[in-house]
Amino acid sequence: MAASSRSARETKRRIQQMEAKRELRRDQEKRRKRDNVIAAGAGTAAVVLAVVLQLTAFAGNPSEEEFAAAQADLAGPSASADPSVQATNAANIPAADTAAGKTFTGELVLNGTALGVELDGTKAPQAAAVFKSLSDEGFYSGKTCHRLTTGESFALLQCGSSDGTGEGDAGYRWGPLENTPEDNAYPAGTIAVARSGNNTYGNGTQFFIVYKDTVIPADSAGGYTVVGRVTSGLDTVANIAAAGITPGGSATDGAPVEPVTIDSFSLK
Template identity: 75%
Template sequence: MAASSRNAREAKRRVQQMEAKRGLRKEQDKRRKRDNVLAVGAGVAALVVALVLQLTVFAANPSEDEYAAAKAGLTTPSATPSASAGNAGNIPKPETAAGQTFTGELKLNSGTLGIELDGTKAPQAAAVFKSLADQNFYSGLSCHRLTTGETFGVLQCGSKAGDGSGDANYTWGPLENTPQDNTYPAGTIAVARTGGNAYGNGTQFFIVYKDTVIPADAAGGYSVVGKVTSGLDVVTTIAAAGLKPGDSPTDGAPAEPVTIDSFSLK
């Protein structure tokens, strides 16, 4: 009887051990599946964040990745066409430039560009850049970004901090003179802005040194304020020198620092 009882207890213990092992295996399987889902979710989240950053910050103007994403039909999930009904009092009125043509020079540490701004097609943008130039705002600032893609060649300048960030206290709109075909010919001078925001223009601008396609976002295209009338080879030479080591192969800081000596308009 005692032996029979011991055998029964031993059999019960073995059954309990087997059930415990099965439970452990089930829990491990669940954990593996959960971990796999989380890993995939983290990857998707990282991709979405990357796309949102690329598509919403044109104090970073559009990158080649953004161009490819746009061609694939991707759009900004939360783009806002306009964040303001109007401009603050520190933004010059478009009437100060309407109907006028301003000419002058953009002197870089590597050479001088002849500049012409069109106050007829882009009066608000022309008024802003004429005002900033008259205040010597650009003297000493850098051209912090260069793109060297096959169909994406721009030099971007005018960030007060020198890193592409904008000034929250100096934003304006609306968009003006945006190309219907998303093509910006060589020599174009256009306004950098926050992605998806027609009132996200600031102090930054970009010089197109070869024919470039920039897809419009939720707000539209980028305001073309003028053109380079001479010295575009200064920018093509900067581009030919390439990018700073460690940056993206086609988008980053110029290999040699580019600074603005002066920007004058009359």
């Protein structure tokens, strides 16, 4: 009887050990699956965050790394994600009807070399009115072109920041968007208006010149207002781009190695 009892107890102990091991394996499997889910969620969040940053970091205009994942926020500083924000023009913005139906021609002089330019008051009357007014005031004389992108399909020079940093002027905001490309394509020679992201009334004083055919994905507000084109001298911008980007940041998006100053911007 004693031997039989010991055998029964030993069998019961072994069964309990086996159950304990199975329970441990079940717990480990649950933890593994849970950790995998958390890791996958974190990875997804990282991807989403990266895309959001790429779409909103363009405090002035676009880049190839940004372009590669939907880079583009051409224009000014950070802005509200609500396109209806500031849905009225600042008091100092000229009326669109001062340029409606008109074509303005003139010169944009960069580092002593003139580019012929033409602004279209029929397709973009508000934008044409703004740039005609600013040029008449001499606003652009002495301003700089602070940003250059050199991507294969994302190539532009951005100019006209009031303080040269790319930050916008909060007291000079206007809209709405006009003449935005439906296919997000901006041909070489395009002159378009830089703006803060996701804001139809986020335009300011900055503009960008496209020197190679470029694609800029629209954000929640849409694309970027095409106000005109370079009619001559586009090779000047291409030469500036050929000199490259100032080392220290992105290889395809940053300040141009060759500092660029706007000597004058005249329209008639």
